[in-house]
Amino acid sequence: MNCPETIAKWGVYELSVAGPADGNPFLDHWVRADFAGENEKVTVDGFYDGEGIYKVRFMPSFEGAYTAVITSDFGEELRVGFHVTAPQEGNHGPMRVTNNYHFVYEDGTPYFSIGTTCYAWVFQKEELRRQTLEQLKDSAFNKIRFCLMPKHYIHNLVDPVTFPYEGTPIDRSHITEENFMTGNWPYDYDNHFDYTRLNPEHFRLLDEAIASLGELGIEADLIVMHPYDCWGFSKMTRQQDDLYWNYVVARFAAYRNVWWSLANEWDLLREKTVDDWEHYAQILIDKDPYRHLRSIHNCIQVYDHTRPWITHCSMQRTDLYKTTELAGEYRVRYGKPIVMDEVAYEGNIEQGWGNITGEEMIRRFWEGICNGGYVGHGETYIDPEDILWWSHGGKLHGTSNERLKFLAEFAKTLPEGGLKPVKMAWDASCAVPEGEMMTGQESPSLILMYLGFNRPSFRLWTLPEGSYQIDIIDTWDMTITCAGVFKGFSHIDLPGKQYIALCAHRVDAD
């Protein structure tokens, strides 16, 4: 048995016990532990990690003395004690919803989400995985969406380095662009996998990925299921799914930076019913004692986001033209944080979801923010080796990354508690601090106005009562220029360029 004596708060406390390796340990045996400290009592399931090793993971939420009681179907009850120390620097705990529409780390540190997507980066060769982490370091991203299962899709026809189950993958070497796109190849593949025998090596790669992201201060938005499959992982039985879900929760829930995304494009998983999704959600409710954030991401049909287990809306845009501009409407409809994770990706591939310009990507970010939401990035540039950030990670080639760093720096200057959209102009998206202008009359402490693709050479603005310093933010050329202090009806000269935001700060006392 391996039982460390100390662990930092919000760290992963891991116990290992030896047990039977014969038969099917995933089905035949169980292990769990009761953790108790002065302020919490938590029971968590363990999981089999191969070679006769069973593990239990726990994330303590308080400092001080803890005890653990380990039970299993194969060994004696074991008791250990350990001490939880102060959190490591940079560990602010798991993510919570605050002010209805926003996020905050458990320690109260504000979180302004700027996400990206690299669906299958974990299952690429080590060199590429390292490159992805290096690139993430050189970015503003504080969240990344990725899959727990490998991905079968166009630009994704090279096998992953590991599979989640024991077995042999079908041969995909004969699949061309044409027969993939037209569906003209045998989708009724033979089952080459044993869906009751998970592959611990695969999940260790995920452990490593989640932990590395945590060190970089990046949230790991785990996509538990997805439809881009030719191996049968999306068509397992309820029992097989249960085995998978329970394994995933037992293994990953103790990482403080985990978010659960039940699915990518849930509505394309034709074999699964709403009852299935509600059932998976119930597993999370029952088995994740840390209440990590939960979402379910759509392709065409948005899941019923009023469901109480959904903590925030993780959305793909459903209109080709209006994307993050709708965040304000979604706020009203769902009353939850709006994260528009998929608004098309910067790139030049053949499909409309992957060939917008950097300018359009950045425009969608600012529209989303001024509509009280958050936005996700992705990048899909044609690559000679078919390494596209969106799926494989690697290096960024686009123009939006620098502008997102600029946005992240600007976001640090915004008041804590987030922004809410207000109707102050018919031709611009405007936001004020959440909780202000509740009657619509008071003068807000700050107004952020985004002019988008319009390019006025000046703006006439009748300001609310009080004096406002107005900064002109060139969101593309990344400059902030103070235009002066204004009062009442104001004529503000502007550069006559696209992608300008105005930030008005109230400068007189109330």
Add this chain to the structure above:
Amino acid sequence: MNCPETIAKWGVYELSVAGPADGNPFLDHWVRADFAGENEKVTVDGFYDGEGIYKVRFMPSFEGAYTAVITSDFGEELRVGFHVTAPQEGNHGPMRVTNNYHFVYEDGTPYFSIGTTCYAWVFQKEELRRQTLEQLKDSAFNKIRFCLMPKHYIHNLVDPVTFPYEGTPIDRSHITEENFMTGNWPYDYDNHFDYTRLNPEHFRLLDEAIASLGELGIEADLIVMHPYDCWGFSKMTRQQDDLYWNYVVARFAAYRNVWWSLANEWDLLREKTVDDWEHYAQILIDKDPYRHLRSIHNCIQVYDHTRPWITHCSMQRTDLYKTTELAGEYRVRYGKPIVMDEVAYEGNIEQGWGNITGEEMIRRFWEGICNGGYVGHGETYIDPEDILWWSHGGKLHGTSNERLKFLAEFAKTLPEGGLKPVKMAWDASCAVPEGEMMTGQESPSLILMYLGFNRPSFRLWTLPEGSYQIDIIDTWDMTITCAGVFKGFSHIDLPGKQYIALCAHRVDAD
């Protein structure tokens, strides 16, 4: 009496008779004429043109011998005969709706509408009016929207060269940007005009404008009423309105290139009710024997476009982001030609309707066309003398004009009868010839696909049965490149730029 012996078909045949100049000739007297040829009998009202001259105008729709019988309350019945000759070159007759959603001249010549807007160009100084006509010659525009009344609005605070009524205008010299925009000046102006005494000089300028446009092959989309007023012209009584409407119809209906736009932004004419608009429409139905096209243009609220007197939808976009992309939906809703006359203007002024880029303007044109509609241009660049094309005419400064000429040339290669939108791709707007693909299955003779702001470096396209030559149209750089002949699943290399259209022509026999 002045009665020409011949007139060309679809020309303006004008009779003049002398009559009383004392009292109020507009109210006190009437003149009308019955015209008869072998194929038509038409009765039209005349109008007073000042200095004791009364006129009756008629547009013959057939060649051959005609007679006219003129009656009035002040003179004897007069009879004249005249001969209608073949139409002048370039005169294709008045505009008609064809194929439900499209336009055609009465002689069967197809008309692909590319409009522009210069609201008050007629009431500018002569030099500027001449410049406007010169610029129109150097353009693709075959329709122009303009007002019959002068315009009071920001950038429109200099008095027009004429007023439609006898009287003295109020002094606007004290109006500033601020008090105009904030409404902080006396809108309850004194009435300085006699709304029963029209000013023939004003209307002669309009005659001249309509005739000049006709010579250039440009349709005159006459905006009869509008709300940008400080002289009371938008707040007249029902009787005063009737005088005005009847005068306008009697004076202008005989010009073959007239379209009636009942109002610009009808919903901002707060004094007028739906009953008023239906009443004006009835005047047109009763008094315009040529059945010129009739529309009514919105600001926010679209008029009920299912009304039978509305021949086509003249629309302002009601969404800041989605404009001409909605033309297809409007077609379904209204079953009439969709002319999106106001989709924001190329320029850099302070307001969101007047500061889009040339690229965005051109994008909106192509989206509109691929959605089975037509689009209108306008330009609003800040000018040291406040001469903005949108209102004053003059010279164009933008980048869209050249691209619209390119579009017009391309449009000549399209099949007659117009395009209809079809859903062939989720990420591109596609159109085929009107009347084709009625069951959705047949292979169309032509497919126009617009990729808009997306910029794929190639496109995968499973073509309908048959062989198609595919042309790559760079709508911005104005090139057309043949990509080759394709069949079935096709991989088409593209330049990876925005604003690309593909035009697929079926090249094998059916």
